[in-house]
Amino acid sequence: MFKTSLDKFTSINRIAVISDSALGFGSPDIIGLADGLCAHFGAKGILVQPDDLNRPLVDINFTADVRSVRLFSDLPTYTRSWRWNFFRLAARAVDEFKPDIVVVVGPNGYGASRALRHRPKLLVYYMLEMATTEPLYADLHKHYGNADIDAYIIPDIERHNIDFGNLHWRKDVDFEGIYLTAPINYPVPIKPRAADDRNGKSIYFGHIHPEETLLDNMLTPQLNDCEIEFFGRIGDADRGVIANRIASTPGKAYRGLQTPEDLADTLPRFNFSLVTWKPEGHIGRFHLPATKLYHSVLAGVPIIAVPNPLNVYFIRKLGIGLLMDGWSRRSFIESIQAAKAMIGSDAYRSMVDRCRVAAEGEFAWSRQVSRCAALVERALEKKWRRLYGPRKSQPALAANG
Template identity: 25%
Template structure:
């Protein structure tokens, strides 16, 4: 059983992939719990041999009250079914552990989110002490990035033999559309304080053919700032080539992604986890033959330089983003670009695919013996 903190079909595909892969390895059924989030429609994922259950709460599940209710309801389901393997996908769900009325054979933390929000909370010291106690019950820790793994293990006192770095590479196939549309895509979080949302709707971006997918997030100030910039872009007398498509389900994004020439990736380095980002969109883009233009986050920088599957920006500033876009426009259609497409395929066939990552995990922890 997996307890998710997101709605399926909008992101974090590795949650379903990990659940499915362990289930297949053990030839057993699985059960996934997800929250009912008002602004996210529930999508039929057609999951094989899996039960997907949506848990409703009286308050929004991302509020303190709503999250507590979600945790309580998930704990009840777990205690009723008593699954052998439980996967938890966020530190904010760890209180469920205290409500277990039995000991699962394997308790796994798929650490897709980081500790920083908890460290910044008002009662951080109490929460950290509780996390350290709860962490002792975790059998396996899966982190998407090595620096984040090192940070969390040091902070919580996790033994390294329980830790595995598992790239966010959910795809197993390589699909390339060589009939590119000549446009750039950004699909992900739009937050003026944390992401490319700080720049993407600036007037200086107007000359560049960028399609933006995602909803506005963050504080009211962040959302209002981006709304104001977007309204200004729409009102420009000269041509604005930036298009904002809003939030779309992953299935829709998967269909259009291969058409794009380059994929943009930039989180602002405002914290340890943001600097050491391990974004799904990097792996999804490479797996669909879309070279990535990334800020110099350590993991994406390393992989782009290792395989030659994109461009690394000189930094996180707007002018550095624009310089990267200009360079990409010069490369597009050339033999250098054709080589990038081949390198995307090489990266996927060599390392950046789910079966390779899960195979390494299986070799390390011998999933077939868990029953």
């Protein structure tokens, strides 16, 4: 069958994704994106991820022909030397694979793309993390720029605008926004429970910190009669002290870090999910797209959330939870007590049903993959026209009279 130049250029046989972090205990959207794009285009793929001394190696499951490559390192995780070493090793792995499409995730993925020798048909930057939160990453992005990046996948438009403004990057770019709704235990979908088949408790899962995630507000004595279970890694030097403090607070329990499979089984048992963090330190934290919001809704668990912009947007638009009026202890007490009072009511059952509608519609992971695939197709055709398409004819010079 005859193929045109455009057909050949837009044909995709190999896709490489360079992850920003070690996978298996978070960021299922990176796994789902690599898998989904390869399935959509019928391509072979590799998912390159850095090593992390704090995250054990776990099996990653795909539905398409994708191979996971974790690059060993004995360097202290996330130090400057660890990062430069990952940039070099990741670029080498991608060079050997010779993909048509390269998707780089976050600042570490971007850094690896600077070391590539192979030139793919398309370079896509998945800006999962902000580029300007750390001086090293900000300097890296400012130095190399974005002239060779063909398209962008973004989880939040405000963070995207802040980064582009701070970096003084060109803004006439192709981008697509997505929600981080890949299943926790990708590719296995989470199974919600009926509204009346719950344990009467609230859950908090993810990063735990006395100040950053407002843990102190949840351990106040006024909430002793509201049961909350905590799952995740405690991000503080006094981990043991904080774990004991949670365990010694009436109505509270610390369950540690769970595997994605276990968390997917645990989450639907709860009536509410707490989505809380303190929006300080960097403007990006205010516009943070919290994956726990998406995962909770996919599990059919309404949220109790602080009023960061995306939380406000989704709760008001979709009716999937209760919105605090601030970050104060009073706001926590009033909202968590109101949530407890709702359990068993028609209003609660309606809220659970609205979570189902969102999960099956706007939050469906298949929709996010379709958006990304359409972006790739659009950017490929645009690049072909720029490189090989017909040139506009020059106006004829007027003859001298």
